Amino acid sequence: MGRRHNVFVSYHHENDQSYRNEFEQCFSHCYDIMVSKSVQLGDIAPNLKTETIRRKIRDEYLRDSTVLVVLIGKDTWKRKYIDWEISSSIRDTQYNSRMGLIGILLPSHPDYGKKTYNPYTIPPRLQDNVEKGFAKIYNWTMNKNCVQDWIHEAFNRRYNIIPDNSRTLFRNNRSFYQWQWQD
Template identity: 60%
Template sequence: MNNHHNVFISYHHKNDEAYKVEFERLFSDVYDILETRAVSDGDIDPYIQTETIRQKIRDHFIRSASVTVVLIGSETWKRKHVDWEISSSIRDTQQNSRTGLIGIILPTYPRSDTSKYSGNTIPPRLKDNIDCKFAKIYNWSDDPLKVQQWIHEAFNRRKKINPDNSREMFGKNRSTSTWS
């Protein structure tokens, strides 16, 4: 499969940096990995309108991504920046069309059965988009062909299925054990 995509990685920086680095190591010869630390507290005025925040993130931080990969560890769903990045990446702007979207569950995600996950401990906006079939979720794999296929399928889906971006954006990080 010779399908080149620009991939944006959304993840919990503090907990899951090692997996982001491993993802880059495994796939950077296949994809242009667009990962940014730019979206952090203080970068975007929290008092501007939600639409403006989404557009700024899409046009300034995620820019030319064609697929967004959310790496899901134990606390990823709690992070407002992950929510903002998902929200921003699945919307069309004048400068950039929406990206495809997949979630990859990391080995650090707490569960006893790796064939299952809890919908209320993954990012809620990702769950909305799995439910409407815009996004898919997978277990971590270091098989390049498998991951390339996931990314290419997400790229193709992005024009065929409308995403669900109706959920209100996180105002701050969450601290509860689940989101619902």
């Protein structure tokens, strides 16, 4: 088939675990579209130093992945680990080449199913790259052909467009209802 990719799934563990499980079950197990590489709850000790956590994400969990899929629920944009995963995924490093990047609006996101979305409720670094043309955002679907095409297109875009990784990394999780108020 030649269109199967190693996919790292980035998501808000507390709010969106069930969507991540469904996504992986459907597209990794049933349809064999991807090999899932996401961090599971408890994989990284929260008491580690920030730089150690960032390095583990980059060098252990993202290693060998070719596309990052961000599952976007209502609070996903607030999570520092998601920001770090996006940042690491779009860099070329000693251990990892640049990954493709897509976002999928979950049914739990207020703009799911609408023609447009509020860009300030999307992870900021992901939105920067949508505006740059490096990433795209789609609505949640269980259609295997759509998801396979999205992942493959992101894989192909990863070296055709230079990503924007200029934003300062989150130091902490965010609060508020959209990020324009905090940046």
